[in-house]
Amino acid sequence: MRKGSAWGSSQKTAGTWRRAALFLALLPLLVAHATNSQGQEKPKTLRVVTRLVNVNVVVLDAQGHSVKGLGKEDFAISDEGRPQQVDFFSSVENAQAASHAAADPDTYTNNLEASGATPSVTILLFDALNSWWTSQGYALHRIRKFLRQIEREDHIGVYVLSDGLHVVHPFTRDSSELVAAIHRYDEKHSHRSPEAEEEGEGSTGDPTLDRFLTGKDLGRRFSVHANGPPLTVTTRALEAICRQLAKAPGRKTLIWVTDSIAGVGQFLGRNLSEMERLWRELPENQKGPSTEQLIRMMNDANICVYLVDSEGLGMTFGRWPIQGAMRELTSRTGGRAFINRNDLETGIRRAVEDSRYTYSMAFAPDHNLWNGEWRKLEVKVNQPGARVLSRAGYFALPEATPLPEKRRLNLFREIAASPVDATALPLSVHLAAVRTGDGTRLDARIRMDVLPMLTLREDGHWSGTFELMLIQAAGDQIVGATPRGVHADLKPAQYATIAEKGWDLPMQLKLLAGARELCVILHDENTDAVGSVHIPLARYNQGAPAQ
Numbered sequence: 001m002r003k004g005s006a007w008g009s010s011q012k013t014a015g016t017w018r019r020a021a022l023f024l025a026l027l028p029l030l031v032a033h034a035t036n037s038q039g040q041e042k043p044k045t046l047r048v049v050t051r052l053v054n055v056n057v058v059v060l061d062a063q064g065h066s067v068k069g070l071g072k073e074d075f076a077i078s079d080e081g082r083p084q085q086v087d088f089f090s091s092v093e094n095a096q097a098a099s100h101a102a103a104d105p106d107t108y109t110n111n112l113e114a115s116g117a118t119p120s121v122t123i124l125l126f127d128a129l130n131s132w133w134t135s136q137g138y139a140l141h142r143i144r145k146f147l148r149q150i151e152r153e154d155h156i157g158v159y160v161l162s163d164g165l166h167v168v169h170p171f172t173r174d175s176s177e178l179v180a181a182i183h184r185y186d187e188k189h190s191h192r193s194p195e196a197e198e199e200g201e202g203s204t205g206d207p208t209l210d211r212f213l214t215g216k217d218l219g220r221r222f223s224v225h226a227n228g229p230p231l232t233v234t235t236r237a238l239e240a241i242c243r244q245l246a247k248a249p250g251r252k253t254l255i256w257v258t259d260s261i262a263g264v265g266q267f268l269g270r271n272l273s274e275m276e277r278l279w280r281e282l283p284e285n286q287k288g289p290s291t292e293q294l295i296r297m298m299n300d301a302n303i304c305v306y307l308v309d310s311e312g313l314g315m316t317f318g319r320w321p322i323q324g325a326m327r328e329l330t331s332r333t334g335g336r337a338f339i340n341r342n343d344l345e346t347g348i349r350r351a352v353e354d355s356r357y358t359y360s361m362a363f364a365p366d367h368n369l370w371n372g373e374w375r376k377l378e379v380k381v382n383q384p385g386a387r388v389l390s391r392a393g394y395f396a397l398p399e400a401t402p403l404p405e406k407r408r409l410n411l412f413r414e415i416a417a418s419p420v421d422a423t424a425l426p427l428s429v430h431l432a433a434v435r436t437g438d439g440t441r442l443d444a445r446i447r448m449d450v451l452p453m454l455t456l457r458e459d460g461h462w463s464g465t466f467e468l469m470l471i472q473a474a475g476d477q478i479v480g481a482t483p484r485g486v487h488a489d490l491k492p493a494q495y496a497t498i499a500e501k502g503w504d505l506p507m508q509l510k511l512l513a514g515a516r517e518l519c520v521i522l523h524d525e526n527t528d529a530v531g532s533v534h535i536p537l538a539r540y541n542q543g544a545p546a547q
Contacts, residue, residue, distance in 0.1 A: 094120035109428035127258035139310035146345035165237035231263035243422035265325035272372030334391035425531030472515035
């Protein structure tokens with residue numbers, strides 16, 4: 001799994017999105033690949049779709065402490081007022097993650113459990129894009145105060161939203177690194193005033209953390225943009241987080257520290273058709289992903305959003321609609337909004353505490369109205385005085401259809417340019433370099449969990465169509481891509497073997513001059529589910545054994 005992306009200089013980070021644009025170079029290659037796979041008649045398949053709605057629940061007592069030890073019989077769920085039967089139930093305690101054995105340095109995976117993720121994931125997103133500059137400075141000061149209180153078992157990720165999404169500290173990494181970093185920072189800045197902290201030099205030993213803690217790349221937004229906040233960058237960042245957390249177990253908490261949620265408020269309507277109409281009317285430079293695409297990902301990822309208003313107690317004229325949208329977003333996702341208060345660190349701490357002990361349940365709705373409408377959910381618990389935090393509803397979206405070619409290519413570009421891996425399709429890559437007469441060859445053994453991509457046919461076979469794309473990049477430039485399409489047709493015995501041992505697919509490619517990163521993307525052509533692994537190539541550019 002990718003170890004995190006440095007939050008570098010403005011020139012370097014701006015290149016992230018220039019790099020995304022350069023993925024257009026893949027278009028002829030991908031179109032040719034797709035054309036070769038068309039025209040083949042596929043056998044009929046038996047698809048039995050059971051729609052489940054997942055709900056994560058936090059139960060708090062009168063003092064705000066987690067209520068533990070409840071069972072399935074203690075909860076009642078209603079969908080638009082109709083009682084529903086809970087089909088799956090579990091309780092999750094977000095204790096300190098177990099230690100993991102040292103991994104093979106040549107094996108890379110997007111499996112969160114293998115990477116040391118805890119059962120409940122928490123990400124702190126510092127918004128340097130949509131917030132006013134004064135709010136950013138104040139919020140960063142309060143975040144530093146929160147980090148001084150952090151505990152080892154918190155396992156919190158720290159991300160920054162600026163010209164794109166940047167990883168300061170991955171949630172799979174031990175939080176003791178954050179504790180040590182803030183202590184080193186305080187030692188160097190102990191004789192300086194809080195107002196001067198942003199001007200300080202690096203002191204943590206980690207360049208990424210140094211840039212974050214000293215605030216060197218705070219966004220300089222002094223006034224509202226004439227066309228509104230940059231919605232495209234914001235929604236793409238949210239999509240990347242959704243893809244990363246798609247397979248994370250338990251409660252997924254996003255603590256968004258901002259004074260505005262940009263145009264994300266447009267996704268808070270009640271009717272998908274109306275929201276899609278509004279999206280189509282936006283200028284092309286503001287659209288970003290489609291409304292349906294983002295809503296579907298948020299539904300599937302089941303992320304609880306906590307909004308911490310970085311403006312603090314101050315009240316800027318005209319902020320009531322913004323704060324109303326912030327409250328609505330947190331209510332819909334099962335989080336909380338902390339608004340009009342100066343102790344921002346308290347809101348962040350409460351969001352972390354809420355994820356300590358959670359309940360996960362799922363039910364199969366008894367309606368047949370999958371038309372994109374918003375449906376209200378209500379969760380009750382038979383504990384007097386208890387408060388329940390759960391999402392207020394869901395969009396009853398129809399079954400997804402495969403993406404058209406243009407949007408599929410956009411999907412590949414966004415995933416390859418993303419600083420985080422997509423996890424919906426688990427895969428691992430073992431890489432070896434062999435020196436040959438004309439350079440270095442990369443031998444990749446890709447292990448995939450193909451079972452989610454297979455459907456049962458009428459003749460008893462299991463079939464599926466998926467594709468792999470191996471992309472080599474040199475900073476802002478793409479130096480090459482190697483595609484491979486796979487059509488699986490498995491007899492029952494073969495299916496049983498793969499279910500037990502997994503599917504290994506070997507691939508070879510030449511290490512191209514200047515390539516610094518390899519991105520391996522697995523894509524299910526029927527559902528558009530994706531998995532990705534980013535691999536730094538520095539260690540393979542030198543010391544490859546001779547063949």
